[in-house]
Amino acid sequence: xxxxxxxxxxxxxxxxxxxxxxxxxxxxxxxxxxxxxxxxxxxxxxxxxxxxxxxxxxxxxxxxxxxxxxxxxxxxxxxxxxxxxxxxxxxxxxxxxxxxxxxxxxxxxxxxxxxxxxxxxxxxxxxxxxxxxxxxxxxxxxxxxxxxxxxxxxxxxxxxxxxxxxxxxxxxxxxxxxxxxxxxxxxxxxxxxxxxxxxxxxxxxxxxxxxxxxxxxxxxxxxxxxxxxxxxxxxxxxxxxxxxxxxxxxxxxxxxxxxxxxxxxxxxxxxxxxxxxxxxxxxxxxxxxxxxxxxxxxxxxxxxxxxxxxxxxxxxxxxxxxxxxxxxxxxxxxxxxxxxxxxxxxxxxxxxxxxxxxxxxxxxxxxxx
Numbered sequence: 001x002x003x004x005x006x007x008x009x010x011x012x013x014x015x016x017x018x019x020x021x022x023x024x025x026x027x028x029x030x031x032x033x034x035x036x037x038x039x040x041x042x043x044x045x046x047x048x049x050x051x052x053x054x055x056x057x058x059x060x061x062x063x064x065x066x067x068x069x070x071x072x073x074x075x076x077x078x079x080x081x082x083x084x085x086x087x088x089x090x091x092x093x094x095x096x097x098x099x100x101x102x103x104x105x106x107x108x109x110x111x112x113x114x115x116x117x118x119x120x121x122x123x124x125x126x127x128x129x130x131x132x133x134x135x136x137x138x139x140x141x142x143x144x145x146x147x148x149x150x151x152x153x154x155x156x157x158x159x160x161x162x163x164x165x166x167x168x169x170x171x172x173x174x175x176x177x178x179x180x181x182x183x184x185x186x187x188x189x190x191x192x193x194x195x196x197x198x199x200x201x202x203x204x205x206x207x208x209x210x211x212x213x214x215x216x217x218x219x220x221x222x223x224x225x226x227x228x229x230x231x232x233x234x235x236x237x238x239x240x241x242x243x244x245x246x247x248x249x250x251x252x253x254x255x256x257x258x259x260x261x262x263x264x265x266x267x268x269x270x271x272x273x274x275x276x277x278x279x280x281x282x283x284x285x286x287x288x289x290x291x292x293x294x295x296x297x298x299x300x301x302x303x304x305x306x307x308x309x310x311x312x313x314x315x316x317x318x319x320x321x322x323x324x325x326x327x328x329x330x331x332x333x334x335x336x337x338x339x340x341x342x343x344x345x346x347x348x349x350x351x352x353x354x355x356x357x358x359x360x361x362x363x364x365x366x367x368x369x
Contacts, residue, residue, distance in 0.1 A: 002043060002046040002047055002050060003046065003050065005017065006050040006053075006060075009060045010058055010060055013058060013059040013060050014059040014060070015059070015060050015061075016060070016061045016062075016063060017060065017061070017062045017063070018063045018064070018065075019047075019062070019063070019064040019065070020064075020065050021065065021066060021067075022064035022065065022066050022072070022076075023066045023067075023068040023069075023071045023072060024040075025040050025043045025044055025047070026044055026047070026064070026066075026072050026073055026076050027040070027044075027071050027072070027073065028071060028072065028073045028074070029041055029044070029073055044073060044076075047076075048075055048076070048081065051080070051081045052080065052081075062082070064082060069085070090124055090125070090126055091125075091126070091127060091130075092221045093119045093120065093123075093220075093221060096118075096119040096122055096125065096130060097115060097116070097119045099127050099130045099131070100115055100118060100119065100130055100134070101115075103130060103131045103134045103135075104134055107134060107137075107138050107149060108147065108148045108149065109148055109149045109150070110148045110149070110150045110151075112150070112151070113149070113150065113151055113154070114151065117151075118151075118154055118158075120217075120219070121155070121158060121200065121217055122158060122217075123217050123218040123219075123220070123221055124217070124218065125158075125161070129161050129162075132157075132161050133154065133157045133158050133161045134149075134154070134157070135157075136156075136157035136160055136161065137149050137153040137154045137156070137157035138153075139157075140153045140156050140157055141153045155201070155351070159201065159203075159207070159213075159215070160207075163207040163208055163210070163213055164207045164208035165207065166205045166206070166207055167205075167206040167207060167208075171206075171211070175211070176204060176345065177341070177345065178244065178248070178252060178254065179204045179211045179212045179254065180204050180212070180341040180344040180345055181243045181244060181247050181248075181337070181341055182212065182240035182241075182243055182244060182252075182254055182255070183202050183203070183204060183212040183213065183214050183240065183344065184202065184243060184337045184340040184341045184344065185239040185240045185241075185242055185243025185244070185246075185326070185330050185337065186202075186214040186236060186237075186239040186240050186243075186258075187199045187202045187214050187239075187340060187355060188239065188243070188329060188330055188333050188336060188337045188340065188359070189235055189236050189238075189239030189242065189325070189326045189329045189330065190214070190216055190236045190239065191355075191359055191362055192329050192332075192333060193232040193235060193236060193325070193329075194228075194232070195226070195228050195229040195231075195232040196216065196229075196232050196233070196236055197216050197217065197218055197219040198216070198219065198352060198356075198362045199214060199215070199216055199352060199355055199362075200215045200216060200217050200351070200352050201213075201214070201215040201349065201350070201351055201352065202214050202215075202340070202344060202349070202350045202355060203344075203348060203349040203350070204344055204345075204348050204349075205348050205349060210257070211254060216236070227269070227273075227275045230265060230269055230273075230275070231318070231321070231322060231325075232325075233265060234262045234265055234266055234318060234319065234321075234322035235322040235323070235325040235326045235329075236326070237258045237259075237261050237262040237265070237322070238255075238258060238259070238262055238319075238322050238323045238326045239326045239329070239330065240254065240255050240258055241255040241258060241259070241323070241326070242323060242326035242327040242329075242330045243330045243337065245327070246327065246330045246331055246334065247334075262319060262322065263315065263319065266315045266318040266319050266322075267311075267315050269318060270283070270311055270314045270315050270318070271283040271284065271311060276314040276317075276318070277314060277317075278310060278311070278314055283303060283307070283311055284303075333359075336358060336359050339358045340355065340358055340359065343358065
């Protein structure tokens with residue numbers, strides 16, 4: 001079949017052969033192959049033979065795509081084969097607008113849909129995410145007997161794409177209140193931190209494994225993260241736990257994922273980014289971007305117990321400082337947090353406008369030392 005494909009391409013030249021998900025057949029030999037007669041290995045060998053048989057005058061170009069470039073056999077990447085590698089990042093705002101324009105053509109939208117705002121809302125979305133979002137928005141509108149899709153439908157669809165569908169999970173009034181204070185804690189801390197982006201949405205509607213969520217999408221496409229912004233992110237992650245302690249003088253298991261994420265970020269700051277008193281040293285485990293754009297992990301040198309203790313102490317310092325910031329903010333703005341919770345208990349979900357009606361517009365925030 002491979003020979004027939006390449007022969008047909010040569011016969012109809014100029015032509016392009018496109019192989020999608022090439023890692024399915026081009027996986028590095030020795031990784032998951034049963035033996036030398038494995039069908040996938042035979043297919044890979046035939047592709048290599050056919051590509052070696054090309055000359056520039058054949059006017060046939062072979063293009064392949066993969067999300068796992070780190071798994072490809074080195075023989076595929078030799079000069080004369082797939083020797084030009086193009087890494088495709090997530091679309092920027094201009095790219096998202098172009099993708100939204102394409103996938104909105106066969107759907108009816110109200111004139112008031114603000115596509116610029118939708119593009120801002122979807123930082124980090126892939127092209128497939130955007131297509132799925134608009135399809136889900138159309139379904140949501142149809143279920144509610146609407147002839148046209150509006151911003152509310154798009155917002156609900158965007159949340160579903162990233163967090164999963166809403167679940168009709170029965171919660172006691174006590175659990176709803178704990179969840180509301182937890183999410184309000186995230187939102188209040190985020191709102192009053194100088195480096196954090198604005199709160200976009202707060203909800204106590206269960207999705208996936210979470211009982212609620214506070215969405216803070218990036219306000220812009222960023223390449224770099226500063227230490228001060230990462231420190232604010234840790235504080236925001238711990239805002240839910242700080243609110244639980246302030247209001248109920250108790251701690252719940254609901255903050256477990258927040259603690260995991262905050263600890264991972266703090267550890268990365270110490271061992272990878274050099275953002276601690278230990279200085280610009282990479283202690284490992286380490287990650288790097290391969291030449292195919294995939295994240296590769298490898299173990300660094302084993303640390304001496306004394307060095308590991310120093311690393312752990314620096315991680316704890318970052319976590320403790322972030323938690324103190326969160327605790328100060330929820331205590332200082334407790335009355336505002338109470339109002340947010342009261343509204344959440346009534347409506348279950350607040351958008352940015354409703355949230356800022358209670359707490360005011362986001363400004364420069366409050367600094368900590």
